[in-house]
Amino acid sequence: MKALLLAGGSGTRLRPITHTSAKQLVPVANKPVLFYGLEAIGAAGIREVGIVVGDTQAEIEAAVGDGSAFGLQVTYLRQEAPLGLAHAVLIARDYLGDDDFVMYLGDNFIVGGIDDIVARFARERPDAQIMLTRVGDPRQFGVAELDADGRVVGLEEKPDAPKSDLALVGVYLFTPAIHEAVTGLKPSWRGELEITDAIQWLIEEGRRVSSTVITGYWKDTGNVTDMLEVNRLVLESLEPRVNGRADATSELIGRVAVEEGAVVERSRIVGPAVIGAGTRVVDSYVGPFTSIAAGCLISGSEIEYSIVLPRSSIRGVSRIEASLIGHDVEVTPAPAIPRAHRLVLGDHSKVQIIS
Numbered sequence: 001m002k003a004l005l006l007a008g009g010s011g012t013r014l015r016p017i018t019h020t021s022a023k024q025l026v027p028v029a030n031k032p033v034l035f036y037g038l039e040a041i042g043a044a045g046i047r048e049v050g051i052v053v054g055d056t057q058a059e060i061e062a063a064v065g066d067g068s069a070f071g072l073q074v075t076y077l078r079q080e081a082p083l084g085l086a087h088a089v090l091i092a093r094d095y096l097g098d099d100d101f102v103m104y105l106g107d108n109f110i111v112g113g114i115d116d117i118v119a120r121f122a123r124e125r126p127d128a129q130i131m132l133t134r135v136g137d138p139r140q141f142g143v144a145e146l147d148a149d150g151r152v153v154g155l156e157e158k159p160d161a162p163k164s165d166l167a168l169v170g171v172y173l174f175t176p177a178i179h180e181a182v183t184g185l186k187p188s189w190r191g192e193l194e195i196t197d198a199i200q201w202l203i204e205e206g207r208r209v210s211s212t213v214i215t216g217y218w219k220d221t222g223n224v225t226d227m228l229e230v231n232r233l234v235l236e237s238l239e240p241r242v243n244g245r246a247d248a249t250s251e252l253i254g255r256v257a258v259e260e261g262a263v264v265e266r267s268r269i270v271g272p273a274v275i276g277a278g279t280r281v282v283d284s285y286v287g288p289f290t291s292i293a294a295g296c297l298i299s300g301s302e303i304e305y306s307i308v309l310p311r312s313s314i315r316g317v318s319r320i321e322a323s324l325i326g327h328d329v330e331v332t333p334a335p336a337i338p339r340a341h342r343l344v345l346g347d348h349s350k351v352q353i354i355s
Helices: 033-043 057-064 085-091 115-124 177-183 195-204 224-235
Strands: 002-007 048-053 073-078 101-105 108-110 128-134 142-146 152-157 166-174 209-213 218-220 251-253 256-258 263-265 268-270 273-275 280-282 290-292 297-299 302-304 313-315
Touching: 002 033, 002 085, 033 057, 033 101, 033 108, 048 057, 057 073, 073 085, 085 101, 085 177, 085 195, 108 166, 115 128, 115 166, 115 209, 128 195, 152 195, 152 209, 166 195, 177 195, 195 209, 251 256, 256 268, 268 273, 290 302
Parallel strands: 002 048, 002 101, 048 073, 128 209, 251 268, 256 273, 263 280, 273 290, 280 297, 297 313
Antiparallel strands: 101 166, 108 218, 128 166, 142 152, 142 166
8 A cells, every 4th residue: 555645735824834834844843744644654554655745845855855764665746736636646646556545635633643544444445435523614624424324425525505514534545446536527616626526426436435433633734723733732742851951940840841952041831842952941931832943042031832933033022822933033022112013924924913
C-alpha cells in the first residue's frame, strides 16, 4: 500500500500567515502539522508516500526532504492548481499504479493515528473506506448518508441542507477502482473535482464503500481557532523537560518543556507549554497551552493559549491570548501619548482592539 499526502492547498483561512508560509508547515507544539501526518502514515506500516504539492513546493521539500527522517520514501507530485481532491488522484495515477493507497489531507490531525483503519482496509478490502465523525455544522464538510444498516448510500460536498451530521474526515483508503471513478468527473459548483463525487460514483456502480464513525479527536487545522485547539490537545501530553536553562528566580509549573539553548529568566511559565530552542523568556509570564518556537524573545510580557512562530519578539505587552503570531514578527506597545494604535496588517487580517 502507498500513501498520497495532499499538501498543495493555499490556506486562505489562515491568511495572512499563509501568504508567506505553507499552511501544512504551521507548527503545533513546535512541530509542523504535516509531520504528524507523515508519522501516522509511517506508524501504519506504509513506506512509499507521494506528496501532492503546489505553489509552496520548495518549502515543503525543504522541510520533508526525501522522507528518510520519517522512515519513508517520498516522491513529489506537482499539482498546477488546487483543483480538488479527485484531481490529486488523477495526477498521481502513474505514481500509484495498481496499488491500494491511503489519501491523507496534510492539514488534518487525528488523535490515535490510522493504524486500525489501515489494518481493517487491508483485511476487508472494500473499494473505498471512509472515516466519519459527527459535527455541529455539517454544511462546512463533505457529508455522508447511511442507511439503517450503517451502509453508505450517499455523499455530498458542503450541502446547504445536510442529510446527516456525519462529516468525512480527511483520510480515505482506496483500491485502484477509484481511478475509474475519477476519470469521468466534471467540476462541481466550486470548480473542483470532488472526491465525494468519485465515491458516489462507486456507490452507484454497486462497488463496496465502507465507513467507520470515529469518536476520537479529529480537526481540520485550516483556521486559527482549530489550530490553537489542536495545539492545546498536543500539549496535554507534553513530557516536561529542561534542556535549556531556567534561573533560580523563575517558576516552571506543570508540564513545561524548555528546549536546548533556551533561557528563562525571572519569569513564570505555567504548563503545558513549550519554549523553543534558543528562545529567551525574560521578566514574563507564559501561560498554559502556549507554544513558542525557536529563536524568539518574550520580554516583560504575558502570553497564553497562543502559538508563536520562529524569530518573533514580544516586548512590554501586558496580555496576549488566543493568538497565532507569524515568523519574524515584532509586537511592542504603542506610545502612551498621543493615545493611538499603529498597525501594519496584511490582507485578510483580523484585529480586535480595546479602545
